[in-house]
Amino acid sequence: MDGESGQEYIFDATSSYDPDGFAGDLSYRWTIDGETIENISTVFYTFDEPGTYSVSLVVSDNLGEESGVKTYTIEISNPQPIPEIEARIATDGDDPILETVDTDDPSVIWMVPHTTEGGIFLAPEQPLFLDGGSSIDGDAEFENGTSTDPESPEWTGIVDWYWDFGDGSPIQEGATAWHSWSQPGDYIVTLTVRDGFLTGDVQSTTILVTVSEAPVIPAQSIVNTDQITVGDSVEISATFFDPDLESGIVAWLDKDAFVDSDGDGSVSNDRQWLLTGELESFWDTDILIDEDGDGDASNDFEWSDALWPEVGERQVLLRVCDGVDICVDRIFIVTVYTDQQSDAPKSLGELTLEDFRPSEENIGLLALVSLLAILWWMILRQKDDEEMEAEEFDQTFGVPEVKREGGLQGMDQHIAPPQPKYLTIEDRRDEESGYIRPVRSRR
DSSP states (O other): EEETTTOOEEEEEEEEEEOOOOOOGGGEEEEETTTEEESSSSEEEEOOOOOEEEEEEEEEOOOOOOOOOOOEEEEEEOOOOOOOOOOEEEESSBBBBBOOTTTOOTEEEEEEEEEETOEEEEEOOEEEEETTOOOOOGGGGGGOOSSSSSTTBBBBBBBEEEEEEESOOOEEEEEEEOOOSOEEEEEEEEEEEEEESSTOOOOEEEEEEEOOOOOOOOOOOSSSSSSEEOOOOOOOOOOOHHEEEEEEEEEEEOOTTTTTTOOSSOOOOOEEEEEOOOOEEEEESTTSSSSSOOOOTTOOOOOOOBBOOOOOOEEEEEEEEOTTTTTEEEEEEEEEOOOOOOSSSSOOOGGGGGGGGGOOOTTHHHHHHHHHHHHHHHHOOOHHHHHHHHOOOOOOOOOOOOOOETTOOOOOGGGOOOOOOOOOOHHOOOGGOOOOOOOOOOO
C-alpha cells in the first residue's frame, strides 16, 4: 500500500466479527509506527514524514480470546516540492531603475509589469528581480515555512534553487536572481527547486517574459503639399505603429507589488496603468537649430506651426515612444524654396537634392540629351577604311576545336590563312611597297 506524507488516512476495523459471539463485544488494538491505539474500531492517522510504516490490528472477543495479527505495510512517499516565482521591477516611484538595487532599500518602490495572460512585460535591458523564496517543501511540516534558512524554525524545506532565463545564458543558483534581456521576444524562465529529503526531489515551474519591441516609423512623406516656400504654414503628419499591439499583447502595470488593490486575492496583477496603449509622438522641426538653447538641437519638441524662414533643406525629427519608454527616431528631409521666381541658374551652393530629380518640366530635355549621347557614341563606334584593312591583315590561324589523333594535332583542323593580296605591276615596282623580287636561277 502506498501513500504520501501529510495526507490523513482512515483505518477501519468495523467489519471484524467473532464467529461464536457478538461484534459489539469485540475490542481492538492497533499498532501504527510503534504507537499502540486501543479500543477504537476506526483510526484516523497522518504520516508526517516519508518512509515505510507497518499497521497492525489485533481483535479480542468478550472472553479475551485474540485473533491473529493482521499487518499492512505502507510506503509513504516524499511529496514533491512546490516551486513559486514572484517577479517585479524596481522604480523610484515614477520611472524604472535601470540597474540592480538593494532589495532592502526602503526608497525603492516595487512594481509588476504584467500581461493579461499572466506573464511579465519588459523593455529591453530592464532588470527584473525574480524571487523563488516562497517555494516550499511539500511535506506538511513545511507548509507554513517562510524562511530559506535551514536553521530557522520557519524553514521552507528547500535547499537549492536553479534559474534558467531562456536566453542561453548560464544557469544561476540562489533563492533570488536579477536578470535582463537585450533583444525583443518571448522568453520562458524556469525555476527548479530541490528539497532536503534523501538526495532531494525536484520540481519546476515557469513564467513567460515578453520583451517589448520598439515602435516602427515607416518611410513616408510628412507634408501635405508638393512644394514648400519660405513662410508657408505647413501641416506635417506621419503614421507609425506598435508591433506589440499588432501581436495582440495587452500589458498593465501594478504600481504596488505587495498590495492587492483589486481584492482578487493576488497582489501582483492589479491593472493600474496601461503599458500597451496609444503611442506618444514628438516633433522637432529642425534638428540643426537649438530652439531652447540647452545645447542639444535635437530635443526641441515644441510644436506650433511648421514655418521655415530660410531657403534650403530642413531636417525634421520625429520621435515615437511606447508605454515602457522605448523610443525610436526618424529624420525626414524637407526642402524649402524661395517665393520669388528667378530664371538665373542656381549656383552650386543653392542646388538641393530635388534639383537632380526628374520632373515633368525637364524630363523631355533629359530624354533628348540621352538620345544625342547615344547617337554620338554610335558614330564613334563606326570603323574607317584603314581600321577595316588593318583587321584584315591581323587575321591569324584559328583553331576552333582541338582534337588529337594519336597524340598529334591534325592539319585538317586548322583554318587556312587569308589569301595574300594581289600586287599590281605598279605595287611591285614601288620601292615603298615592301615587295621583294623572287630570285630565279638561270640555266
